[in-house]
Structure formats: C-alpha cells, structure tokens
Amino acid sequence: MAERFFLYDDEESTKTRYVSFMGENQRFDLAIVKTTRHYGKQLILDMQSNRFAIIGQDDLDEPGYLEHVYKLNDEDAEELRSFLQEMM
Known part of the structure; x- marks a missing residue:
C-alpha cells in the first residue's frame, strides 16, 4: 500500500453549542x-436531517442557500435563518 499523503492533519479546541427549537412545521x-x-x-x-454546512452571515444573505443545503421549504428555511442571524 502506498504511503498516505495528508493535505493537513490538525487538532483544534472548538466550542460547540447544542440547541433544539420547534418551528411552525418542524423541530430543529x-x-x-x-x-x-x-474564516x-x-x-x-x-442532527435531524444529517446535513451540515459551513455558514457565515454572507451565506445567510444568499437567497435559497439554506433551502438548498438543508433541503427545507421557504418557511422552514426562514425560521432557521432567523435563528442563525440572531446568534451570529
């Protein structure tokens, strides 16, 4: 077997927040x-849909981004967007 070529192999301490809230149509x-x-x-x-994304304010401002990434309808995406804007 060939030697594994790593592009990077870093460790970092992170801060993780777990939050659950109920929207009009679904739980997040x-x-x-x-x-x-x-950056x-x-x-x-x-964790409900097993989907993830790297998100910043610019992504929240991008029309259709959350709908696409998390496979949400417009209403559910707006609830998620509203929550994420409050915490960023």
Whole structure:
C-alpha cells in the first residue's frame, strides 16, 4: 500500500453549542461548532436531517442557500435563518 499523503492533519479546541427549537412545521436539533478554521464561519450540523454546512452571515444573505443545503421549504428555511442571524 502506498504511503498516505495528508493535505493537513490538525487538532483544534472548538466550542460547540447544542440547541433544539420547534418551528411552525418542524423541530430543529442543531450542533453549532465555532472554530478558527473557516474564516469566522461556523459549522452548523442539523442532527435531524444529517446535513451540515459551513455558514457565515454572507451565506445567510444568499437567497435559497439554506433551502438548498438543508433541503427545507421557504418557511422552514426562514425560521432557521432567523435563528442563525440572531446568534451570529
């Protein structure tokens, strides 16, 4: 077997917030990971759908982004967007 070629192999302490809230149509169970690795953006894991994204304010302002990444309808995406804007 060939020697493994690593692009990077770093360890970092992170801060993780677990939050669950009920929207109009669905429950959101999120893990929000703050790290210095992604240019100030946060890793947002939706544990209900097994989807995640690296999100910053610019991503929240992008039309259709949350709908696409988390496979949400407009109403559910707006609830998630509202929550994330409050915490960023």
